Amino acid sequence: MSTRNWPRHLLCLSLSVPFGPALACGPDFPMQLLRDRAQALAELPEGNFAFEVNRLGQQLAGLKPTTEVTLMPYWDGDDNDRPYRAQRSQVEASELPQNLREKVARLRTLQDPQQVEAQGADLPDELRLYIAGAVAFDAGDHAQAVDYFNKVLALPAEQRKLRSTWAAYSLGRALAAQSLEAGDDAQAVPEPLRAQARQAFQQARALSAEGFSDPLELGVASLGEEARLAKLAGDWDSAVQLYASQSRLGSGNGYSSLRQLADELVAMPDEPLKTLLQQPMARKLLTAYLLSHIGWDYDRQQPVEERRLPRLLQASVGDKLDDADRLAALSYQAGDFAAAEGYLRHAGDTGLAWWLRAKLALREGDKAQAATAYAKAAAAFPRDESWGARQTPDWDYESVKPGCRVEGEGAILALERGDYLQAFDQLYRSQEIYWQDAANVAERVLTLDELKGYVDAHVPAPAAAKAEEGSYVPRPVATQLRELLGRRLLREGRYDEAPSYFDTPQLQADAKAYVQNRKDAVSRWTATGRAEALYAAATLARTSGMEILGYEMAPDYAWLGGGFSLGSAEIQPGPLIGAGELQRQQATEAKPDLRYHYRYVAADLANQAADNLPHSSQAFAAVLCTAAGWVPGSDQERALYKRYVGQGPFVEWAEDFGKQCEAPRFDQANKRYVTEALDTARDVLRPYKAQILPLGLVALAGVAWLWIRRRKTKA
Known part of the structure; x- marks a missing residue:
């Protein structure tokens, strides 16, 4: 048996356990909606904390998403700032000519900002003044640092193109440090300094957006710095929104900061938490935390200390229902369906709201209304909305794109009512997410003509992928579907139609050779000639059977290269499985219905060769x-x-x-x-x-x- 490349995460031993129960040792497999249809329709996947908090951030004009330049905090003993200094030195080395580069590096080693001014007299004003301010900041003289950074910003715009953003950001840091020092002084008032620091960070963002040099992405970093000051002042609304805006731009610092704020909320006693939840952003942050199950334990159980939080959150909402769909989702996940229905009356036409309405309609037994709600949910969710990866209760993994998930759940209802092509189309549109479900319908439920008609109309052969040597390139789902069709055509004896659906020249050649051998086994005049052709077909079926004859799903699992077996695909009549589907599945099962069924086909062909x-x-x-x-x-x-x-x-x-x-x-x-x-x-x-x-x-x-x-x- 030859195999094609499998996904690289499939690294454990083969499984041979019954289909349906939770799988034992092995890699994580994709969730299949059709494996437990009732469960798929009943559950609402947990949300994604990153997605939920990014919704809370603002789209800031002019600021670009972060790159690898934005560093995460690095804890390295007594020198946590080392990576930042190294990065700064690299930037200065890249943007300055050689003569200035060496002088700037030397000036940064000085301890006295006045020495910087004296020895850097031949430098451009913005560089000399900024380095003097940086030296003062490192020496702990924040007042003098503030003075120097203000001098940089006071220069004409054309004279500070390199250091405007740096100066505004550093000014904010120096003012923030002064505010902390003032907080330690009973006679000082830190609030004015914090306000000035916040203004400086806002100026840093404005300068970055205007196009002043910002190679260290300080405009985005300023969001987190300002958020920290807002949090110190008790302004959770501003803090959460600023961190969320930072996270929305791709900064892991913004995300991790919101995690810390959420942990603070969870740890608060009831009374201070009730007070804080009057601030809308604190309430939304707690909602995101609870909806995403981010604090749940390894066994997917909510910690005891968190079980009081939904009650406190709902009590704080009152008539403030701008997040009604999220509150409905929390209620549904908790099994409070009456509360979920109540929130949905105020939830509008969001995708999540229609998804929940579909599930509640199913609970009432109204499948027609549920199908309508699923269609509206699919239309309402942006196609690119992603909640990231999750692990299911059965330890499968699912990449949750809600638009794809609601179409997949709608496909379950379509299968039950006999709309098989619609069900397949809805599953196939998810591409790799629910490919296993789509493949099951393609090779076991659709007739061969239905499948071929769909592929010919909607699934052209993809362009050949270009891969660098040694790299892994995932096979397009379109390629997998076309080859599934090619294998099914060969299995069902429609030989002339099959070869063109295989992707590579080698597979096409193998398919053509198999076809020719099967034809020769009928047309040759001598018995020995027929035997030789049958044996040649048998040999191909054995050596290339997975690729040209194997089932994508059970019993061969060609999508896994045959390296794993997830058991039989036998289904039983039930509330969500119609008699028509059951009949179709039985008519298309492998013969024999055993793992590597093509080996038995090969042995049977060889036995026929012996007959001759x-x-x-x-x-x-x-x-x-x-x-x-x-x-x-x-x-x-x-x-x-x-x-x-x-x-x-x-x-x-x-x-x-x-x-x-x-x-x-x-x-x-x-x-x-x-x-x-x-x-x-x-x-x-x-x-x-x-x-x-x-x-x-x-x-x-x-x-x-x-x-x-x-x-x-x-x-």
Whole structure:
């Protein structure tokens, strides 16, 4: 068996457990909606904390998403700022000419900002003043640092293109440090300094957005710095929104800060938490935390200390229902369906609201209303909305794109009512997310003509992917579907149509060779020729069967390269499985319905080859021996060996039948037909040899007399 590349996360031992129960040791497999249809319709996947908090952030014009330049906090003993200094030095080295680069590096080692001014007199003003401010900041003289950074910002715009954003950001940091120092002084008032610091951070963002140099992405970093000051002042609304805006721009610092704020909310006693939840953003942050199950334990259970939080959150909402769909989702997940329905009256037409309405309609048994709600949910969700990856209660993984998920759940209802093509289309549109479900419908539920019509109309062959040497390129789902169709066409004997659906020249060649061998097995004149063609087809079925004949799903699991088995795909009649689907599934099951079913097909073809060979020939023994080795330990292996023992010739290598087999010599098999005919004649005539010998002599004498007479006549 040859296999194609599997996803690289499939690294454990093969599984052979019943289909349906939770799988034991092995890799994480994708969730299949059709495995437990009732569960798929009943559950609402948990939200994604990053997605939920990013919704709370503002879209800030002019600020670009972060790159690898934005560093995460780095804790390294007593020198946590080392990565930032190294990054700053790299930037300065890249943007300054060689003569300035060396001078700037030297000036940064000084301890006195006045020395910087004196020794850097030949530098541009913005560089000299900024470095002097940085030296003052490192020395702890924040007031002097503020003065220098203000001097940079006071320069004409054309004279501070390199350090405007840096100066505003550093000014904010220096003012923030001063506010902390003022907080330690009973006579000082830190609030004005914090306000000035926040203004400086806002200025840093404005300068970055205007196009002033910002290679360190300080405009985005300023969001987190300002948020920290807002939090210190008790302004949770501003803090959450600023951190969320930072996170929305791709900064992990914004995300981690919101995690910390959420943890603070969870740890608060009831009374201070009630007060804080009057601030809308604090309330929304707690909603995001609870909806995403981010604090749940390894066994997917909500910690005891969190179970009070939904009640406190709902009590704080009152008539402030701008997040009604999220509150409805929380209520649904908690099993409070009446509360969920109440919130949905105020939830509008969001995708989440319609999704929940569909689920509540199913609980009431109204599948028509549920189907309508699913369609509205699919239309309302942005196609690119993603909630990230989750682990299901069965330890499968799911990449949650809600638009795809609601279409998948709608497909379950479509299957039940017999709209098989619609169900397949909805599942296929998810591409790799629910590919296993789509594949199951494609090869087990749709008729072959339905599947071929869909592929021909909607799934053209993708362009060949270009991969760098040694890199892994996932196969397009369109390619997988087309090859699924090609394999099904071969299995069902529609040979001429199949090869063009295979992706690679090698697979197309294998498919064409298999087709030609199957045709030759019918059309060749001699029995030996037919046997040779059948054996060639059998060999291809064994060596390339996974790729040209295997089922994508059970029993072969071609999507896993055959390396894993998830058990049988047998289904039982139930509330969500109609009789029509059941009948179609039964009609398309593998024959035999065993893992690597194509090996048994190969062995059967070899057995048919033996039917066309003289039983006394070496080829007869060789094809049976080889076929037995393809299906070790099976009833078919035992039947092949029994046939050899009863009908075949003695061969020395038969002692290890199925394991050490010679290649069949078809060229010698024809001779055995003549030999077998003569042997049969001898066996039949042997009892009459006493009578036959005189008769033979008489006949020979008669022939001789006729010959002599003819010679005389001619003479």
